[in-house]
Amino acid sequence: MDMGGGRLIRIMILVLVMVLVWKIWDYSALPVLEPPSFNAESEVAKGFSSSKLQKDQEQNSVLQAPVDEEHLLQEARKPIQKLEKERNNEDEKQDVKQKNDKIKKTQISKEKKFKKVNKTEKETKKNEDNQMKKGEKGREVAVKSTMRIEIYYEVLCPDSRHFIMKQLTPAYEKLKDILQVGLVPYGKAETQEKNGKITFDCQHGPRECEGNIVHACVTNIIKDEAKQIAIVHCMIDRNEQPMLVGKKCVEKHGENWGSISSCVSSDKGISILKHMGQMTHRLKPEVSFIPTITIDGSQEDQKHILQDFHKVLCKRYKGPRHPSC
Template structure:
């Protein structure tokens, strides 16, 4: 009788103090670094520690592969990204435009999908990122005007005024756009686009997160705010916009 009681107690103890560890093959990879017990169980603790250390309190880097006269790019930047991501998360993201898209390079010459005017505006955007601070608000303004069927010249005039761009900066943009600096910046945009890793873009707009290019990740564009909250590694800190989304 005593033996039976001891066996029963022992079995109860075992059942309440052990648990079945989850199969790592069934744990979504984006969960691995969320908990060090999971990371250790799945053999990725060292990689997760490195990721958390190197990413702590650093902005999420977002590249937008785009074309200035692409209607889909204009809608994405004007109707979605600027308001839902840039304005809300500007303290937690580093936005880089790569105005090249599906253009083609032949030596030092570039042909753009929507013609010579697009090449001109793409170059202007490359120059704006060098000479306007902050550049993205200004580019947004230009894209908004182009989306509303303004000419490029009208868009420039309106956005210079709206964004209070100094005359000296306007002059530098002009020199850059139609000079060697602009050509070099566009060749740089071409090289960035051609070096997308591990996958090349198929369509534009196209987003690259922390220099990782995945075609399968493009569906995240509709929920980039939630994704930024997941990717941002804050030490004992949650960005305020994320609290609104939770």
């Protein structure tokens, strides 16, 4: 209860105490009556005195009745007790209200914290999504700046063998993350079709045509670019017996020779090599030397490509400078 309530209680107690004191003082100030005397001279006087004495005694008995102070105090305390009870009830209500307010504040605090956590999680996820998008965008940029390399060669050509083993393989090992390599084993061969049958006339004889078909099947069936180049590197080192060296090199790199052998001995191998010939004959300018290498479709600077392929690739690369450069 507030200060106004306490002051009111104290005023009421003071008033009641003053009333009580006043009552006690008023009763003690009343005169004490003497017992009446009897006069035998007259019966009338006697009767009058007797009647008066009776009245005085009754009045005196009333005036001199004992005052019950305890009762008065109890009666005075009743309004005070009532006020105290009301005050206690108010205090209890105030305590309950404070507890409820505290619980409400705690709940609000938890809700705010929960919202804050959710907001943080959403922001974190949003940042992660943005980073992912940036990463994907960066990868797209990397793909766009990758160089497309095509090697037009033939399997028994000494210059082709030298370029693949001494220039292509070392350069690819250093720059494979920015290269896309296509191998076209056809060279200066010619494709002939007669009575629905396709044959090839190769610069270094029939053995080379057979070897070209083996290489063509490897590049068609084995999808891993790094393995393609490794197997071709292995075969071209000793390519006089294409099927034998082909089996050895394919199995050495953990691939299935059976699928390659089936390709070579079927129309599939012939069809693939025919396609390689078409790619070679479409080159502009036309092939005059084997091997011929194109970088993003350009045959520019063939001399330096054959001498230092890695250096030319670094120079022609349009993306950020590669670490190996």
